[in-house]
Amino acid sequence: MLLLALACTGSPGADSTDTASVAELRSFGAAFDADVLEAHVRALASEELAGRKAGSEGDALAVAYVQEALETAGFEAAAGGWEQPFVDSKGTDSLNVLGVRWGADPRVGDEIVIVGAHHDHLGQRRDGSYFPGANDNASGMAVLLGLAEAFGAGQALDRTLVLGSWGSEEVNLDGSRVYVEDPPSDLPIDDTVFYVNLDMVGAYEARETLYALDATRGTLAREVVSAASASSSLNVDMRYEGELSDSVNFCEAGVPEVFFWTDDPDCYHQTCDTADRLDYDDMSAVGWLVGDVLDRLLSADLDLAGPRAEGCPVD
Numbered sequence: 001m002l003l004l005a006l007a008c009t010g011s012p013g014a015d016s017t018d019t020a021s022v023a024e025l026r027s028f029g030a031a032f033d034a035d036v037l038e039a040h041v042r043a044l045a046s047e048e049l050a051g052r053k054a055g056s057e058g059d060a061l062a063v064a065y066v067q068e069a070l071e072t073a074g075f076e077a078a079a080g081g082w083e084q085p086f087v088d089s090k091g092t093d094s095l096n097v098l099g100v101r102w103g104a105d106p107r108v109g110d111e112i113v114i115v116g117a118h119h120d121h122l123g124q125r126r127d128g129s130y131f132p133g134a135n136d137n138a139s140g141m142a143v144l145l146g147l148a149e150a151f152g153a154g155q156a157l158d159r160t161l162v163l164g165s166w167g168s169e170e171v172n173l174d175g176s177r178v179y180v181e182d183p184p185s186d187l188p189i190d191d192t193v194f195y196v197n198l199d200m201v202g203a204y205e206a207r208e209t210l211y212a213l214d215a216t217r218g219t220l221a222r223e224v225v226s227a228a229s230a231s232s233s234l235n236v237d238m239r240y241e242g243e244l245s246d247s248v249n250f251c252e253a254g255v256p257e258v259f260f261w262t263d264d265p266d267c268y269h270q271t272c273d274t275a276d277r278l279d280y281d282d283m284s285a286v287g288w289l290v291g292d293v294l295d296r297l298l299s300a301d302l303d304l305a306g307p308r309a310e311g312c313p314v315d
């Protein structure tokens with residue numbers, strides 16, 4: 001339960017996020033450099049990981065890669081450990097990886113902001129070829145790991161930040177559903193005030209557009225993304241798109257959310273979804289934008305207890 005009374009701001013009105021001061025406080029260093037993001041994508045989309053099918057050896061290697069990066073950045077395990085194991089709806093042993101940085105502000109430190117991306121993909125075909133899943137979703141994972149670096153040890157965060165790497169998204173959005181239904185005991189959903197989803201963020205060039213899905217009119221997401229977009233080079237389209245990714249499990253649980261996505265008309269769920277065709281300069285700009293959004297969400301200046309239980313957005 002959220003029982004914190006916020007001293008400041010009241011409702012998230014027009015001006016509460018509309019200052020440049022939040023973003024100006026932080027330098028993200030090299031966390032979102034294009035070559036850093038590309039190195040993550042190439043590692044996760046490599047032949048060795050063979051398409052990261054849930055439960056496969058490649059999936060386990062991806063999980064180990066993510067966990068090491070989170071630990072190195074200064075994140076901690078939640079109650080129950082780094083891994084949240086589960087059996088997915090195809091009967092496969094699968095798991096989520098969770099890293100936490102505990103909030104330091106006495107007013108809002110118990111409030112949890114989660115950023116999530118799925119690490120699994122479609123695996124191999126019978127002919128031995130594999131689905132690299134570079135855009136879907138090594139790209140989202142790369143930005144997630146950039147966020148780990150940008151919001152890692154060495155600085156106090158007002159709110160608690162959880163980075164979630166979901167398993168079995170390609171099965172039935174299972175990993176994030178398991179998390180929402182049965183989170184670690186120290187990360188209750190009732191205290192979770194916002195969710196940011198990253199799925200397929202490496203194909204900006206196809207439409208010259210970053211979609212901020214579910215940031216519809218009147219939502220907290222619209223307010224925060226609008227404020228962050230003002231200092232981004234990217235064209236950001238905020239609209240409703242439906243139940244496409246892990247974000248739906250959070251909004252159905254009453255957690256306000258936004259889902260960052262780029263359209264990939266040529267190679268979505270194809271073997272041509274390779275690391276060499278992604279658009280790393282724009283992915284870097286996506287990283288900066290999402291970092292700015294997250295910086296605002298973690299700041300005690302913004303009231304997130306009010307918009308809680310916003311529910312799923314409508315068109």
Ligand SMILES: [Zn+2]
Pocket residue numbers: 118136137169199200
């Ligand atoms: Zn995906």
